[in-house]
Amino acid sequence: EVQLLESGGGLVQPGGSLSLSCAASGFIFSSYALSWVRQAPGKGLEWVSTISGRAGTIYYADSVKGRFTISRDNSKNTLFLQMNSLRAEDTAVYYCAKDRREGGWAFDFDYWGQGTLVTVSS
Amino acid sequence: DIQMTQSPSSVSASVGDRVTITCQASQGISSWLAWYQQKPGKAPKLLIYAASTLQSGVPSRFSGSGSGTHFTLTISSLQPEDSATYYCQQANNFPFTFGPGTKVDIK
Numbered sequence: 001e002v003q004l005l006e007s008g009g010g011l012v013q014p015g016g017s018l019s020l021s022c023a024a025s026g027f028i029f030s031s032y033a034l035s036w037v038r039q040a041p042g043k044g045l046e047w048v049s050t051i052s053g054r055a056g057t058i059y060y061a062d063s064v065k066g067r068f069t070i071s072r073d074n075s076k077n078t079l080f081l082q083m084n085s086l087r088a089e090d091t092a093v094y095y096c097a098k099d100r101r102e103g104g105w106a107f108d109f110d111y112w113g114q115g116t117l118v119t120v121s122s
Numbered sequence: 123d124i125q126m127t128q129s130p131s132s133v134s135a136s137v138g139d140r141v142t143i144t145c146q147a148s149q150g151i152s153s154w155l156a157w158y159q160q161k162p163g164k165a166p167k168l169l170i171y172a173a174s175t176l177q178s179g180v181p182s183r184f185s186g187s188g189s190g191t192h193f194t195l196t197i198s199s200l201q202p203e204d205s206a207t208y209y210c211q212q213a214n215n216f217p218f219t220f221g222p223g224t225k226v227d228i229k
Contacts, residue, residue, distance in 0.1 A: 035218075039167075045158075045166065045209055050198040059216045095165055107213035108156035110177065112165035 002026040002111045004096050011118030016086050022079040022096030030074040033099035036081050038092035086120045093117050124212050128221035136229045143198040143224045150190045154214035161206045161210045205222035
């Protein structure tokens with residue numbers, strides 16, 4: 001059974017940093033691209049970042065480029081999101097999501113974690 | 123960036139009704155479109171990918187169609203458990219973008 005479990009969310013002041021993790025199980029971790037997608041309270045879904053299975057290709061939304069860093073540790077089946085220079089508008093539930101296609105890109109997401117809430121406020 | 127719009131923003135229908143949601147892309151995306159269902163407090167769930175392919179385990183009352191810029195999600199016979207918000211997402215190129223969502227309520 002595929003499972004994705006995010007952790008690391010919490011309350012942080014504007015300008016601060018936070019690191020999110022997503023522990024995965026139930027699939028060949030290194031064979032799949034993974035993404036972070038966020039959802040501000042009461043709002044819709046916003047794609048944040050994607051990393052390929054071997055971490056050779058990375059994409060970011062313009063809204064987080066230069067502030068967020070996605071990475072993965074294939075030996076530990078874990079995805080990360082380092083978030084720096086946080087702003088109030090980064091407040092959201094952050095989901096990790098698995099690409100549907102093994103060994104390539106489908107660019108849609110067949111499994112999602114339960115999400116972790118990040119609140120940026122003074 | 124490709125902009126995604128959805129209509130209606132909300133719909134209220136009775137059990138057994140046919141419900142259709144429309145998604146429009148600001149430029150052609152071939153069939154690179156996915157539909158998700160999200161219930162309150164839960165993660166989104168993939169329903170349909172490649173515009174019309176039903177994800178494994180999803181009830182057959184859900185169907186998708188379209189290509190290019192115009193797409194539809196149809197629930198052929200609405201069930202109480204279908205009360206949720208539905209999002210379309212273009213998977214054609216970065217940045218991936220989602221529609222604003224359509225809330226489906228049961229009368």
